[in-house]
Amino acid sequence: MNDCVSVFLTGVGGQGILLASEILSNAAMLAGFDVKTNEIHGMAQRGGTVTAQVRYGQKVYSPLICEGDARVLCAFEMAEAVRAAHYLAPSGLAVVNQYRIIPVTVSSGSSTYPQDIKETLRKRFPRLCYFDATARAAEAGTERAANVVLLGATSVGLDLPEETWLEAIRKTVKPKFIEVNLKAFAAGRAAAQS
Amino acid sequence: MNSEPARDRLVSLLERAAELKELLSGNEAIARGIYEAGVKVAVGYPGTPSTEILENVEKYKEDVYCEWSPNEKVAFEVAAGASLTGARAIVTMKHVGLNVAADPLMTLTYVGAVGGFVAIVADDPGMHSSQNEQDTRQYARFAKIPILEPADSEEARDFLVAGLELSEKFKTPVILRTTTRISHSRTLVQLRERVEHEPQGFKKDPPRFVPIPAWARPMRVRVEERLKAMAPEVCASPMNRIEWAGKELGIIACGVAYQYVKEVFPEASVLKLGWAYPFPDELIRQFAAGVSRLLVVEELDDFVEEHVKSLGIACDGKNFIPNIGELSPMLLRRIRARMEGKELPQTLPVEEASQLPPRPPVLCPSCPHRAVFAALGKFDVVVTGDIGCYSLGVAAPLNRMDTILCMGAGISMAHGMKVAGEKRRVVGMVGDSTFFHSGITGLLDIGYNKSAPVIIILDNRVTAMTGHQENPGSGLTLMGETTWQASIEDFARACGIKRVFAVDPLKYDAFIELLKESFDTPEPTVIISRSPCIVHDHSGLQTVRQVDPDLCRTCKVCLKIGCPALEFTDGHVRINSLMCGGCSLCEQICPFDAISPISEP
Numbered sequence A: 001m002n003d004c005v006s007v008f009l010t011g012v013g014g015q016g017i018l019l020a021s022e023i024l025s026n027a028a029m030l031a032g033f034d035v036k037t038n039e040i041h042g043m044a045q046r047g048g049t050v051t052a053q054v055r056y057g058q059k060v061y062s063p064l065i066c067e068g069d070a071r072v073l074c075a076f077e078m079a080e081a082v083r084a085a086h087y088l089a090p091s092g093l094a095v096v097n098q099y100r101i102i103p104v105t106v107s108s109g110s111s112t113y114p115q116d117i118k119e120t121l122r123k124r125f126p127r128l129c130y131f132d133a134t135a136r137a138a139e140a141g142t143e144r145a146a147n148v149v150l151l152g153a154t155s156v157g158l159d160l161p162e163e164t165w166l167e168a169i170r171k172t173v174k175p176k177f178i179e180v181n182l183k184a185f186a187a188g189r190a191a192a193q194s
Numbered sequence B: 001m002n003s004e005p006a007r008d009r010l011v012s013l014l015e016r017a018a019e020l021k022e023l024l025s026g027n028e029a030i031a032r033g034i035y036e037a038g039v040k041v042a043v044g045y046p047g048t049p050s051t052e053i054l055e056n057v058e059k060y061k062e063d064v065y066c067e068w069s070p071n072e073k074v075a076f077e078v079a080a081g082a083s084l085t086g087a088r089a090i091v092t093m094k095h096v097g098l099n100v101a102a103d104p105l106m107t108l109t110y111v112g113a114v115g116g117f118v119a120i121v122a123d124d125p126g127m128h129s130s131q132n133e134q135d136t137r138q139y140a141r142f143a144k145i146p147i148l149e150p151a152d153s154e155e156a157r158d159f160l161v162a163g164l165e166l167s168e169k170f171k172t173p174v175i176l177r178t179t180t181r182i183s184h185s186r187t188l189v190q191l192r193e194r195v196e197h198e199p200q201g202f203k204k205d206p207p208r209f210v211p212i213p214a215w216a217r218p219m220r221v222r223v224e225e226r227l228k229a230m231a232p233e234v235c236a237s238p239m240n241r242i243e244w245a246g247k248e249l250g251i252i253a254c255g256v257a258y259q260y261v262k263e264v265f266p267e268a269s270v271l272k273l274g275w276a277y278p279f280p281d282e283l284i285r286q287f288a289a290g291v292s293r294l295l296v297v298e299e300l301d302d303f304v305e306e307h308v309k310s311l312g313i314a315c316d317g318k319n320f321i322p323n324i325g326e327l328s329p330m331l332l333r334r335i336r337a338r339m340e341g342k343e344l345p346q347t348l349p350v351e352e353a354s355q356l357p358p359r360p361p362v363l364c365p366s367c368p369h370r371a372v373f374a375a376l377g378k379f380d381v382v383v384t385g386d387i388g389c390y391s392l393g394v395a396a397p398l399n400r401m402d403t404i405l406c407m408g409a410g411i412s413m414a415h416g417m418k419v420a421g422e423k424r425r426v427v428g429m430v431g432d433s434t435f436f437h438s439g440i441t442g443l444l445d446i447g448y449n450k451s452a453p454v455i456i457i458l459d460n461r462v463t464a465m466t467g468h469q470e471n472p473g474s475g476l477t478l479m480g481e482t483t484w485q486a487s488i489e490d491f492a493r494a495c496g497i498k499r500v501f502a503v504d505p506l507k508y509d510a511f512i513e514l515l516k517e518s519f520d521t522p523e524p525t526v527i528i529s530r531s532p533c534i535v536h537d538h539s540g541l542q543t544v545r546q547v548d549p550d551l552c553r554t555c556k557v558c559l560k561i562g563c564p565a566l567e568f569t570d571g572h573v574r575i576n577s578l579m580c581g582g583c584s585l586c587e588q589i590c591p592f593d594a595i596s597p598i599s600e601p
Helices: A017-030 A078-083 A117-124 A133-140 A143-156 A162-172 A175-193 B004-020 B026-036 B052-060 B072-084 B095-100 B102-111 B137-143 B153-170 B213-236 B257-264 B281-289 B303-310 B329-339 B351-355 B369-376 B389-394 B409-419 B432-449 B488-494 B508-519 B585-589
Strands: A005-012 A034-039 A049-057 A070-075 A088-097 A128-131 B021-025 B041-044 B065-068 B089-094 B117-123 B174-179 B185-190 B240-243 B246-254 B268-273 B275-277 B293-297 B381-384 B425-431 B454-459 B499-503 B525-530 B545-547 B566-569 B572-575 B595-597
Touching (some): A017 A034, A017 A143, A017 A162, A078 A088, A078 B351, A088 A117, A128 A143, A133 A175, A143 A162, A143 A175, A162 A175, B026 B174, B041 B052, B072 B089, B072 B095, B072 B102, B089 B095, B095 B102, B102 B137, B102 B213, B117 B153, B137 B303, B153 B174, B213 B281, B246 B257, B246 B281, B246 B303, B257 B293, B257 B329, B275 B303, B293 B303, B369 B454, B369 B525, B369 B585, B432 B454, B432 B488, B454 B488, B454 B508, B488 B525, B508 B585, B545 B572, B585 B595
Parallel strands (some): A070 A088, B041 B089, B246 B268, B246 B293, B381 B425, B454 B525
Antiparallel strands (some): B021 B185, B240 B268, B545 B595
16 A cells, blocks of 8 residues: 555544544645545434544545554544454554443343443553543533544644644634634643653 | 744645645535536435535525425436526436436437536445445446546546536436445545536427437437447547556556555556446557456446457456445455455454444434334334335334335335235335325325325424435425425325324324324324424424433333433433433333433523
């Protein structure tokens, strides 16, 4: 495969994954790269797993990521991190939100949510950034900015200049939410660097 | 952190970059192309992955008339009418929509276009959001018309424009075929300005526009002549190109598969087919002669491969490339290894992933459809279902749908089961948009031929599954104008149904009573379950519910309705207050009165 950078985002419908993917792809575009993204729309958004893939580089052909090629896996929900683990490169960074969304299959008794998931994450990801992004977002001003907190942590695993990230946030989110999202991004970056 | 001058420099650089290119999905790029190409009329019916095309055309409504038609056949005919006035016209749909529009397609190919006519058809290999994965390219050959296949967003825009020009030059309808990964991938597009195409108005010419047998016969001949006339053009078109590299392996690739090929076989020569039909025979021969080994990489059917072989050219294709599901660069990597006699180790999901709880799509919290399925669970019935959010009612724990075929079949198949003498009660189920799309004629059949199923029309006032598009019952057009609201009651009565009820299923006990009474009646019944989609219309949101742990006996009856807001953890039932919309269904079915609205702070 060529030298494109691939990022795999995963979570549950309604968590703001598509906005995060848009900010990331705008940041890469502003940094002067060719960019391709892919998202699954439609039926999957009704409470199911939602994934987004972003690739950038001098020239990008495929919008889809190969398994084992993602430089960062950013999971908005713990179980979804495990489900998508095989997309991450062996040396890649896993950013995982310490956050649980119980699927209906668990509530109705047909399956169980793994109890030892933290252990699984530690075992599986040598480079793991695992923290409560929702709490950091609340500190920044709103729980709804957890997606941008996670993006801040993701940015640590990528090589885009910080300025392009901030510009991408200003360009992508609604004007009245710019400040809170810039704070959220900084909080996520700090969490990953600590 | 960053100095102001640096920031200003960056901003000006960014602004210049932004002027040049935008990151657009395939669907957004096609919408842009519709605007730029001077299209006057853009119509369609929603269907994943095609829906966002018209949603984005709406931005250009000052210049482009756009509408959601009741179904794809109507939409196709509207665009055909527009084309005959000389206006550029397009119609959008998903692959199965072309089945509905196949009737006008198969004769518009005789009549031909005046203003450019492009049918934009989005296929769904891998069935992300579809009931089948038919290959639309077969329709192009069937109808003997050109089909164009872009490989990214910029090509999607460019090919739309090229398709309109081709349509006018050869007086033919053209299909622009996308797939899910083209429709929903975002890639860079250079924007252009709109170029107007003023229609000349309809010019009477019966031998051209009226396919009565005497005139249809010469039209039939013209269809074949048209194909022959396109042969040199298809070989010279920039949509088809040879990218020479190594001569050992040559690959013919179409659509998004081209991108995967470029990534996985960087050393191979590639014949990229963007205009695959009519087949560019000379170009294929030239390419095949220049390489030692030829491979065809295409998603779904062996459409190109079969033709290459019919030219007497040996090639690999479906002996390596699956004809089921979508391709991916990972899949091509494995195929490459296999062609080279190696085996790539499977990068399987981690072992722990197999123990994860599945997270399938489900009906939203407070979705009114849930009450209908819960109520039907109390009866021994067969439910013939249909396409929409309510298709999710087939899954556990609701398990209350037994068949799905296509749009409208929920009603017609219920009739079929009744006339076949099915002993159990039969319920046919469709949504409001589906009813307007193709349920009305099925209901007319029930009234006319006197069978007695119970038909439930789930009327949430919007086309919800595809993302809340307007429909004839919504009272709004795509262009944002208010309009008459089609009455399902009036349609039902006009179809000869006397027992017609419009009720709120969240008045749960009364709804069950109505079902019971309807099952005991020898007459057909139409029950309109009327309650707005809670995600679209927030006015229905009520006070969040809570479980009183002292009253709850953990009988888990509430968990049987499959509401995502109800969580069972650590031996207790809880209601997720961020998800709950307060529909009260759980409160109404709780045998111990343990669920109530949260007390106001």
